Amino acid sequence: MEVDPRISEHARILVEHSAKVREGDRVVIQIGDYGRELATEVYKESAKRGASPLIVMVPSEALRGYYEATPEEYLQIFPGHYYELVKASDVVIHILSEENTRYLSSIDPRRIIVRSLATKRIADERLKKRWCVTQFPTPAQAQEAEMSLREYEDFVYSAVLRDWEKETEEMNRLRQAMNKTDTVQLIGDKTDLTMAIGGRSAVISDGTHNLPGGEVFIAPLEDSVDGEVFFDLPAVRYGKEVQGIRLKFAKGEIVDYSATKNEDLLGAMINTDEGSRRLGELGIGTNRGINRFTKNILFDEKMAGTIHLALGNAYKECGGTNESAIHWDMIKTMKTGKILMEGEAIQENGKFKWEE
Amino acid sequence: MEVDPRISEHARILVEHSAKVREGDRVVIQIGDYGRELATEVYKESAKRGASPLIVMVPSEALRGYYEATPEEYLQIFPGHYYELVKASDVVIHILSEENTRYLSSIDPRRIIVRSLATKRIADERLKKRWCVTQFPTPAQAQEAEMSLREYEDFVYSAVLRDWEKETEEMNRLRQAMNKTDTVQLIGDKTDLTMAIGGRSAVISDGTHNLPGGEVFIAPLEDSVDGEVFFDLPAVRYGKEVQGIRLKFAKGEIVDYSATKNEDLLGAMINTDEGSRRLGELGIGTNRGINRFTKNILFDEKMAGTIHLALGNAYKECGGTNESAIHWDMIKTMKTGKILMEGEAIQENGKFKWEE
Numbered sequence: 188m189e190v191d192p193r194i195s196e197h198a199r200i201l202v203e204h205s206a207k208v209r210e211g212d213r214v215v216i217q218i219g220d221y222g223r224e225l226a227t228e229v230y231k232e233s234a235k236r237g238a239s240p241l242i243v244m245v246p247s248e249a250l251r252g253y254y255e256a257t258p259e260e261y262l263q264i265f266p267g268h269y270y271e272l273v274k275a276s277d278v279v280i281h282i283l284s285e286e287n288t289r290y291l292s293s294i295d296p297r298r299i300i301v302r303s304l305a306t307k308r309i310a311d312e313r314l315k316k317r318w319c320v321t322q323f324p325t326p327a328q329a330q331e332a333e334m335s336l337r338e339y340e341d342f343v344y345s346a347v348l349r350d351w352e353k354e355t356e357e358m359n360r361l362r363q364a365m366n367k368t369d370t371v372q373l374i375g376d377k378t379d380l381t382m383a384i385g386g387r388s389a390v391i392s393d394g395t396h397n398l399p400g401g402e403v404f405i406a407p408l409e410d411s412v413d414g415e416v417f418f419d420l421p422a423v424r425y426g427k428e429v430q431g432i433r434l435k436f437a438k439g440e441i442v443d444y445s446a447t448k449n450e451d452l453l454g455a456m457i458n459t460d461e462g463s464r465r466l467g468e469l470g471i472g473t474n475r476g477i478n479r480f481t482k483n484i485l486f487d488e489k490m491a492g493t494i495h496l497a498l499g500n501a502y503k504e505c506g507g508t509n510e511s512a513i514h515w516d517m518i519k520t521m522k523t524g525k526i527l528m529e530g531e532a533i534q535e536n537g538k539f540k541w542e543e
Numbered sequence: 544m545e546v547d548p549r550i551s552e553h554a555r556i557l558v559e560h561s562a563k564v565r566e567g568d569r570v571v572i573q574i575g576d577y578g579r580e581l582a583t584e585v586y587k588e589s590a591k592r593g594a595s596p597l598i599v600m601v602p603s604e605a606l607r608g609y610y611e612a613t614p615e616e617y618l619q620i621f622p623g624h625y626y627e628l629v630k631a632s633d634v635v636i637h638i639l640s641e642e643n644t645r646y647l648s649s650i651d652p653r654r655i656i657v658r659s660l661a662t663k664r665i666a667d668e669r670l671k672k673r674w675c676v677t678q679f680p681t682p683a684q685a686q687e688a689e690m691s692l693r694e695y696e697d698f699v700y701s702a703v704l705r706d707w708e709k710e711t712e713e714m715n716r717l718r719q720a721m722n723k724t725d726t727v728q729l730i731g732d733k734t735d736l737t738m739a740i741g742g743r744s745a746v747i748s749d750g751t752h753n754l755p756g757g758e759v760f761i762a763p764l765e766d767s768v769d770g771e772v773f774f775d776l777p778a779v780r781y782g783k784e785v786q787g788i789r790l791k792f793a794k795g796e797i798v799d800y801s802a803t804k805n806e807d808l809l810g811a812m813i814n815t816d817e818g819s820r821r822l823g824e825l826g827i828g829t830n831r832g833i834n835r836f837t838k839n840i841l842f843d844e845k846m847a848g849t850i851h852l853a854l855g856n857a858y859k860e861c862g863g864t865n866e867s868a869i870h871w872d873m874i875k876t877m878k879t880g881k882i883l884m885e886g887e888a889i890q891e892n893g894k895f896k897w898e899e
């Protein structure tokens with residue numbers, strides 16, 4: 188069986204563009220249940236360049252079994268060998284590839300949080316490396332996206348296999364526009380929202396840490412958000428979908444909210460802490476290979492013709508100061524709306540003004 | 544889908560009996576292409592006991608691609624992150640599970656040797672840990688064994704899922720007999736071979752480092768082997784089978800040899816170095832769950848009613864002194880033969896004298 192050439196190309200982009208693998212690099216490739224083919228291609232591309240690849244597999248049933256079987260007191264145990272592995276590495280490529288997106292649904296989230304805190308040093312160590320998260324097309328994600336596996340493969344590769352230099356050029360254009368802007372206004376279906384971004388730094392997602400990349404994001408001034416916004420796409424949390432979300436802001440804070448489904452979850456999230464009532468991020472999707480919502484945030488937030496707002500924690504590299512235990516992205520299509528910067532429409536009905 | 548309960552039992556034996564996993568242990572589970580189900584069960588059994596499991600996967604196409612793609616000068620590069628992982632671990636469980644047993648056939652063996660030497664520190668480090676090698680039943684191994692996968696599963700589990708305490712008892716009986724013996728004589732089809740083992744220590748394979756276990760082995764005195772032996776089973780090397788091997792020994796050294804197939808390979812092996820012309824091991828199989836030859840040395844050498852002789856390097860723990868770059872096992876069925884110790888038949892037609 189010949190490997191799908193798109194898998195080889197995906198691997199080449201990961202190794203060359205995202206992780207910039209070079210001679211002597213020690214590379215960790217983490218996969219879930221699937222992703223062996225992509226990991227194998229990444230392995231070969233790394234070897235070619237004189238790097239040392241190693242594949243770590245975390246089967247979903249193993250992780251689920253771990254949470255089920257591990258006595259409470261053992262959840263705190265630090266997996267020191269994994270830490271040493273990551274510490275001694277230069278590159279960590281994480282290939283999402285679960286056979287089932289809901290495998291942790293029935294696990295008490297407290298157990299997962301305890302474990303996350305106990306292993307935080309490993310997560311922190313990974314962020315010091317050249318790291319990238321990507322997706323291998325699986326039947327489970329195809330199912331979430333309401334596609335066949337073959338259709339979903341086409342979708343993933345049209346998002347991932349792009350000319351990232353050209354994409355970066357377009358994103359830079361948007362970034363520069365945002366960096367010159369004091370006030371952004373979003374106008375659309377049941378939506379008229381203004382916010383200030385003056386003095387903040389826009390950041391582009393150019394395929395380095397996320398593949399696909401394709402968004403420019405910034406942290407709005409914490410007290411500046413005013414008006415109403417309606418999200419036509421569901422926001423997902425803990426395997427639950429909150430639909431028909433409407434938020435009303437005054438002086439940066441949410442003063443009213445509603446949802447047509449799972450409104451109680453929305454309320455709980457908004458009231459997590461002080462910071463969760465404010466916006467931490469405004470993101471604008473630019474990836475034209477992503478033309479539909481697939482319930483996978485790695486893709487959804489990059490979709491061209493959408494914006495997303497995140498409640499909660501702001502990214503420090505944008506100069507944001509909002510702090511919260513949550514960072515919850517909500518996505519809105521702008522096919523019938525406008526993004527105004529200093530009153531000028533930089534995007535109208537999903538098209539940037541510099542597009543044909 | 545329910546996991547085959549034999550997989551869970553295999554995992555329990557590995558964790559409890561072979562590796563003796565306990566609280567705080569850092570466990571590395573290495574798999575090939577398959578073996579995810581067994582690795583998952585080992586993961587859960589480890590987690591239950593307060594150990595930290597981590598799965599490393601080495602797909603055969605990745606390793607083959609590595610050997611194919613890596614420039615000569617890079618073969619020497621030391622994978623330091625893998626070394627740190629092993630060094631920081633307490634237990635290494637290696638699950639053989641290739642999708643294809645011949646995946647390295649066309650790779651120049653020199654490249655494999657260069658790589659083995661460059662990574663020897665990792666292999667040495669593993670031997671300092673609680674380590675075990677086992678087999679997950681794969682279609683490729685079933686094919687080598689000329690069975691269907693279902694039949695091969697039955698075969699593997701009948702070899703692996705044994706009462707290892709009872710097996711150890713029987714092996715201890717044989718070990719004690721060997722330790723009291725000066726001279727062993729093998730009599731059988733075209734075979735009459737004597738050797739001295741006095742002063743050497745017999746070692747049992749009780750399922751700790753090999754699962755299945757089931758052999759007692761010793762290093763004969765280097766100058767003592769005399770007579771002729773015929774091997775009815777093929778000896779496999781570099782994917783080639785040498786059939787109908789006859790060896791003639793005088794004062795420990797091979798003075799004549801022949802084979803009905805691949806005699807030239809036999810000759811090349813015998814003439815590797817000084818030590819490859821002498822025996823490094825006499826092993827006696829005791830595992831009654833293994834009732835046929837399957838071209839997998841992990842099983843074949845444990846088969847009840849067989850002996851094996853290895854040309855070349857002797858195990859130090861037996862007190863052997865023969866040194867060689869090779870250790871090549873050749874297996875002989877004893878269904879129509881005798882093993883004499885001090886002239887007394889300890890086994891006749893494949894049955895030990897203490898068996899019913």
